Amino acid sequence: MKMLTEMKVSDHKKIIEVGDVKIGGEDLVIMAGPCAVESREQLLAAADHVAKEGGQILRGGAFKPRTSPYSFQGLGEEGLKYLAEARDRTGLKVVTELLDSDDLELVNSYADILQIGSRNMQNYGLLKKLGKLDTPVMLKRGYAATIREWLMAAEYVISHGNDNIILCERGIRTFETATRNTLDLNAIALIKDELNIPVIIDPSHGTGQRNLVSPMAKAGISAGADGVIIEMHPNPQEALCDGQQSLTPDDFSQLVVDLNRVAQAVDKSLAI
Amino acid sequence: MKMLTEMKVSDHKKIIEVGDVKIGGEDLVIMAGPCAVESREQLLAAADHVAKEGGQILRGGAFKPRTSPYSFQGLGEEGLKYLAEARDRTGLKVVTELLDSDDLELVNSYADILQIGSRNMQNYGLLKKLGKLDTPVMLKRGYAATIREWLMAAEYVISHGNDNIILCERGIRTFETATRNTLDLNAIALIKDELNIPVIIDPSHGTGQRNLVSPMAKAGISAGADGVIIEMHPNPQEALCDGQQSLTPDDFSQLVVDLNRVAQAVDKSLAI
Amino acid sequence: MKMLTEMKVSDHKKIIEVGDVKIGGEDLVIMAGPCAVESREQLLAAADHVAKEGGQILRGGAFKPRTSPYSFQGLGEEGLKYLAEARDRTGLKVVTELLDSDDLELVNSYADILQIGSRNMQNYGLLKKLGKLDTPVMLKRGYAATIREWLMAAEYVISHGNDNIILCERGIRTFETATRNTLDLNAIALIKDELNIPVIIDPSHGTGQRNLVSPMAKAGISAGADGVIIEMHPNPQEALCDGQQSLTPDDFSQLVVDLNRVAQAVDKSLAI
């Protein structure tokens, strides 16, 4: 791959450690939780279920990037506090989105993994600041970014000093409208084969439909992903965002069982 | 899915029989062989290996759709004869592309499954003629066709009388250039969940790179595909077309083993 | 442009003659008429108006490529007869779509220009047969074909003996959904600059909205197109297809006036 010559591949870490959770080895990681932190009650219920089923990392957005300025923008610091409470209670680690460099210190003081969303993948000022931290960064692919652009965005963080990079494929924008995005598993197979850095698959955003999350999670693991990030809501019907693609707790329990079988078929396992 | 209301779903067959091979049930099907039939020797060597490893169906193009009129266009009827010889010798069934309605009778007299290529997916005159036959048709998705357009193309064949339709996802055209196409496994998960008609995955065209064929074949099966179609060449270095994405015989042997493990993890099996 | 080396550019005609109408020179050509021939009355009313406003070529489909087999498929030969009658009555030339090689003789006996639609751009069997004729061929760009693929499709016709090729840009498929297609005027500028073969712009399909047809027709002429093809219906509200993008007769009259001003600003003129 010619893009390899553009990168300092020797600086790339193969396994990222988040406390005692390792991302990139034989044990797959499960990240799950609601799209947005909506209330203390909602988040704690979600966290309890994720922990019970063997997940390692709790997801939940406190700052939400919304296409319209008139949509719900997240609970902000209040949401971060609930995430911290859920962590204390369950032992789960926390991944949450950092939307703006103004909030870097605040979000970094709560998060175990800083998530950079699709729209910010080429926000180079932000990427450079992340390079000065030690906190692991989960860099989602821009919804229309080529694999090369995505890897070069990671290179911004790495070249500025932080080699704790986890990639996340969350679907790209194509002409197809029957699904919310087109999950590009080719990208996962390519990156794992040629660079072997950690990549997580997000079948929730990648499909936009609850009924496709499980088959595509399994497909992502088969293609080589090191874990999944799943939207799950105690009551998807009432979700403030992305309810259509959120699993119910029961769906999630079943997913973990199914995923474990596929994991073993590709010589991986769930740390459950 | 609203497109369901546009279709006569009750006419759709869930399992297609090609002689004693069943496509769409618990047993997965393996189709494999060279991109183009290049010579008797090449084809028989490929066929022998496919049969030995437990494949059921031999692929190989006698009429090749090429972007340039100055490229190799296939051996024509000579190629069909080699396919027939290989079938007699190995017991494999034959799938081969029908490019033009003028060749319909000729190709139909040799093929067990008529393949309609990506460029002809909306060649409605041809689709209507296929509707008058009993031969199973494998309809590849147009490289920029929506899922709805693809299903409606199948509907042309079905509504004209032939319900032996197998779909084949072979990658769509997107902005990404690191891979030849973007394999859209969402489409497979969606079709299996909502229609449950047979769908085959083509990871060779879907990726364009030999090293990605195995992970994406496994991913396709995990997403719900009923089988794979694989380009394999006795000597990929010398292939007249698509050498870069063709497996070697050894790669293919390994693929079958790996695929069987994944198949079992999703309650399927290879008929090997 | 590297693709130039793949073509026999010396075989490419710069000006195509359709009777006394020349396409590709300083005089721009106007093609207009309904999407589909729906009735004798509808077609003659449209033809009269096109002729009155100085158009040279009447469009109208007798065989319609429809995504669904259950949609209106055109009047067939009856539609061709109305086109011939309109030609006799007005002196306009006729461009109409050839959908299937079975109808080649029939459609060729009525048409002054054979239109090959977007879905058939890579129907190579059909293209080869067109190469055996003298009739001018208007080759629409496949809705997801690259410029290179489009030019190579033209090369199929030219290399088989017919150099009367007119290209037609009608919009490509992208992620944008606010318009029906994305009209790719870059393609027109590129082809005119590097090959200077005739290219027509279709702002009706290229936008899908009546209110955008006039500005995009003007834009197409400014980019270098040799003419326009416009959907106009005596009563768009009642059109059997594409009513939303069809101009009213009054809109069309205004368009011709506006277009003539832009034509002169780029050293062209309308032959009105």
Next chain:
Amino acid sequence: MKMLTEMKVSDHKKIIEVGDVKIGGEDLVIMAGPCAVESREQLLAAADHVAKEGGQILRGGAFKPRTSPYSFQGLGEEGLKYLAEARDRTGLKVVTELLDSDDLELVNSYADILQIGSRNMQNYGLLKKLGKLDTPVMLKRGYAATIREWLMAAEYVISHGNDNIILCERGIRTFETATRNTLDLNAIALIKDELNIPVIIDPSHGTGQRNLVSPMAKAGISAGADGVIIEMHPNPQEALCDGQQSLTPDDFSQLVVDLNRVAQAVDKSLAI
């Protein structure tokens, strides 16, 4: 257009004033200059030529968003100082890119128009801060943003208090690779017809090739754009970025003449 209901259209300004330059009325605006400010000498030579030919606004990047962290990142404040010197010398206004909110005060103290680049179109934190300023903002379309997303990004700025918004279409990402991007003039026609807010066309990034800049600039004006932004370099061969798409000074002089003719044909004029 349903998206209209999502916006507070009454807050949208139809004409933006930048000192005595008006953007959005009958007089078209010409913005031109090099991709990046490379040196004092280069910038002043470019500015002198833009002013001489009747341009109103000088472009030039001091902070450059580059895909690779190892590429030239711009001169920073030194570049801004040269822009200010060029303004004092020629009377041109200055448009330059703001890349990061940390530089907001700095860049704002030099720029007459703050340019937000394609990669930052959905950097909502930055957009909100721009809402607190009075400085006109030129918001480039994200290279894969829908028209709706682009307008909603503008809405972020407007709803936070700054209604001095100029849009800029700079090409979108499609499957076509013969040109750098696909210039989407449909978007210009649509926005002018339905919202009538100022839109500038960037044919340099929109095509990526010098020979296509002039026809596509003319096409953009015909589609309804309120002006152009053109990359011009005193010596394109030596440009540190985008040399291939930069006009020479002579090309630029000719472009202004040609553009004026097309402008008049659509009832606009250049303020030259």
